[in-house]
Amino acid sequence: MxxxxxxxxxxxxxxxxxxxxxxxxxxxxxxxxxxxxxxxxxxxxxxNTVARGLKVGRSKTLGLIIPNYQSLVFPDAIKGITDALDDFGYNLVLGDTYDNLEREEQLIEGLRMRMVDGLICSTATRTSTHLLQLKEEGFPVVLLLRHLNEDIDAVIADNYQGGFVGGNYLLNKGFTRIGFINGSLELDLYRQRYSGFQNALSAKGVEKDQRLMAHGHKGWQGGYYAMLKLLNQKPFPEAVFATSDPKAFGAIKAIHESGMQIPQDISVVGYDNLEFSQLINPPLTTIGQPFYDMGRMAAQKILELINRDNRKEAIVDKFPVELIERGSVREK
Amino acid sequence: MxxxxxxxxxxxxxxxxxxxxxxxxxxxxxxxxxxxxxxxxxxxxxxNTVARGLKVGRSKTLGLIIPNYQSLVFPDAIKGITDALDDFGYNLVLGDTYDNLEREEQLIEGLRMRMVDGLICSTATRTSTHLLQLKEEGFPVVLLLRHLNEDIDAVIADNYQGGFVGGNYLLNKGFTRIGFINGSLELDLYRQRYSGFQNALSAKGVEKDQRLMAHGHKGWQGGYYAMLKLLNQKPFPEAVFATSDPKAFGAIKAIHESGMQIPQDISVVGYDNLEFSQLINPPLTTIGQPFYDMGRMAAQKILELINRDNRKEAIVDKFPVELIERGSVREK
DNA sequence: CTGAAAGCGCTTACAG
DNA sequence: CTGAAAGCGCTTACAG
Incomplete structure (x- = not known):
């Protein structure tokens, strides 16, 4: 060259x-x-971008940190990010953490040694204090999908609303014994969905039944085992709200294996509107999030932070979610 | 800092x-x-890795180019790549091409300006002459999943074998009117699968019926519309082999919408063993590819190429595929 | 064993 | 408008 x-x-x-x-x-x-x-x-x-970067102190590269590549919520978000970045000559270098804090810290260190101009992080858990530190150093960070607190710029969906809308929908269909399969409470997004769901119940005067709350570990397997437990209740729930589509898929598998039909025997609502959710039989009713748009927005925000760092107060953008009615819920 | x-x-x-x-x-x-x-x-x-890179002519960064982030075959492969890279302090910067040649060339240019030490490309089509040029310049390239010719290092699965095994399996179940839903013939992998399938038929003396060959455009929609066509044949095929799981999902959707049952009315075999294929009802019988291992291997190869470029002849590693029997095929 | 110098490929004051 | 020089943060011959 x-x-x-x-x-x-x-x-x-x-x-x-x-x-x-x-x-x-x-x-x-x-x-x-x-x-x-x-x-x-x-x-x-x-x-040579590298030489230029060294001179001007800008690498035109951004870091993207996600918990893992296999999670299906990220492809659309990544697409949004890269589409927004394309016009500005920025590239993305990425890393996955498997929700391992130590690994995440190493990753960030590595990225900074590479002089990335900023970081989009989709990994915040309650223990993510290192992110606050970055921000204090004046290093551009924006959180994506996962929220930490109001001190760091973030682009998230309205998870409380999602929980509420999903719960309310099932209530309106006439169900009161509703199983709830949630994810890790380490994540604010699951706490929010839970709280939205609970409030939908209380607003309708439905009493909360702790035995209907199930924790679903990662992936569809989590939903599967959680559903198995729920199925052991007598009487078992007449409807289930899973806080991710994979958990819903797992739950559906468990229901089918028990010889029951959806929605005749049990109704189910998922969360995420993964492409796949429309392909199962019956198609899944679910809460859709605008992953692509959120990715785009995160990219725009990080560019803003890089180009004029005068702003002090963080801004959290909260995107609305949308109930997508398909065939997995019946009228009671 | x-x-x-x-x-x-x-x-x-x-x-x-x-x-x-x-x-x-x-x-x-x-x-x-x-x-x-x-x-x-x-x-x-x-x-500062960038400064060091400028001096020693090694950025410790690799480019990964894929057709699009939404395709579900890549997450596992990417995971394999990054796992293999982790031990060597390499990072990955990525780009997607939407199968657009011009965009791909720009992307590669951008990556080279960034001094990436090598490139893993999962984009080769028949028109990918620019990849040959890179290789001639002595720039380390390895092709992943998609093959071009014997001149460039590549890590692929045995697509011919996959086509053969899938076809043969259906034949052994007693079917002879088998629909075949293929992808773009621009891609060697689909040509190979097709040829494997055809040879399985001829080996058993089954005549080829051009009307049973359908082209499925990208994604599940492609499989859906292809199946709709196949369903119009009289008599319609008693089994279908789709050359990707998404195409199989689309085909299944079309079959269900026609009021038919799988596998009672039509048997279907997919290709890829996406995580999702075990979650549908009935679970999908499919051809599994070792994406993770192939990703790992691609990373190893590129590191080899970077560290001792003395090798001249390209090596193409072909991984075996595996038929995964589940519930979407019946005995005739 | 250690330091001063050159240089990787650029950009950007500083002079003219 | 243009060139020579300094310098970004490193590594690595070259001397000593």
Whole structure:
């Protein structure tokens, strides 16, 4: 690959002049400009982003940290991020943490050694104090999907609303014995969904039954085992609200294996509107989140933080969610 | 963030000495070493990878190019790649092409400006001549999942075998009118699967019926519409082999919507063994590919290419596939 | 064993 | 408008 030096030689000018015509950071005589551009074209010269980054203190690279690549909520969000970044010449380097704090800290260190200009993190748990520290150092961070507190910029969905809407929907269909399969309470998003659901119940005067609350470990397996437990209750719940589509899929598997039909015997509502949720039989009624838009927004925010860091107060953007009615719930 | 200069000052040595103790590129007196290490610890110094990269011509960064983030075959492969890379301090920067050649070329240019040490590409189509050019320049490239020709290192699955095994399985179950829903013939992998399937048929003396061959466009929708066509045949096929799980999901949706049962009325075999395929009802019989292992292998190969570029002949690693029997095929 | 110097490929004051 | 010089944060011959 040719360097700025090669171009300067071929064009018969100094490297300063080459740099100036390429960055248009200072006026260059039209004739000189042309000579330089020709040389650039002939040599197929591409400026070295790394060298430039070292000089100007901007790498034009962002870090993205997610808990794991296998989770299906991220592809759309990543797409949103990269689409927003494309216009600005930014690249994304990524890492997954498996929700391991130590690993996450190492990852962030590695990213900073690489001079990333900012970080989009989709990993915040209650223990994520290191993120606060980054922010205090003035390092641009925005949280995506997972919320920590009001001190760090974040782009999240309205999880409380999602829990409420899902619960309310089932209530309106006439159900009162509703199973609730939740995820880890380490995550604010699950606490919010839970609280929204509870409030929907109390608003309708339905008493809370602790035995109908099940904790679903990660992935569809979590939903499967949680549902198995719920099925052991007598009488078992007439409807189930799972706080992620994979958990719903697992629950559905458990229900089918028990020889029951959805929605005839049990109704189920999921959460996420994964592409897959429309493909099962019956198609899953679920709470949809605008992952793509949230990704886009996160990218925009991080660029803002990078370009004018004067802002002090963090802003948390909360996107509305949407109930998507399909075939997994019946009228009671 | 502190620099090597800060460390040198604090330790009372030259920056050369700091560099040497940190890279252990030359002997340093134990006492000096300790002083340096202390200073490093106190300042929480992290060497700047970008600066180092510029000097030594290695960025410790790899590019990964895939057609799109939404495709579900990549998460496992990416996981394999990053797991293999972790031990070597390599990071991944990624891009998606939407199978757009121009965009891919731009992406690669951008990556090279960023001095990535090598590229893992999962995008090769028949038009990917630019990849050959990279390879000729001596730039490390390995193809993943998608094959181009024997001139570039690649890690792929045995797609011919997959087509053959799937076809043969259905034949052994007693079916002869088998629909085949394929993907784009721009991709070698689909040509291979098709050819494997055809050979399974001819080996059993089953005549090829062009009307049973359907082309499925991208995603589950492709499988859905292809199946709709197949369903219009009289008599319609008694079994269907879809060359991707999403296509199979779409086909299944179409079958269900026609009021038919799987496998009672039509048997179906998918391809990929996506996590999801075990969650539908009935669970999908499919051809499994070792995505994670292939990702790992691709990472290993690219590191090899980077570290000893003496090798001239390309090596194509072909991983075996596996038929995973579940509930979507009946005995005729 | 250690330091001063050169240099990776750029950008950007500083002179002219 | 243009060039020579300094410098981003490192590594690595070159001297000693």
């Amino acid at each position: 040719s360097t700025i030096k090669d171009v300067a030689e071929k064009a018969g000018v100094s490297i300063s002049t080459v740099s100036r015509t390429l960055t248009s950071s200072a006026p260059v005589m039209e004739e000189t400009r042309q000579k330089v551009l020709e040389a650039v074209a002939e040599l197929n010269y591409q400026p | 502190s620099t090597i200069k800060d460390v040198a000052e604090k330790a009372g040595v030259s920056i050369s000495t700091v560099s040497r103790t940190l890279t252990s590129s030359a002997p340093v007196m134990e006492e000096t070493r300790q002083k340096v290490l202390e200073a490093v610890a106190e300042l929480n110094y992290q060497p």
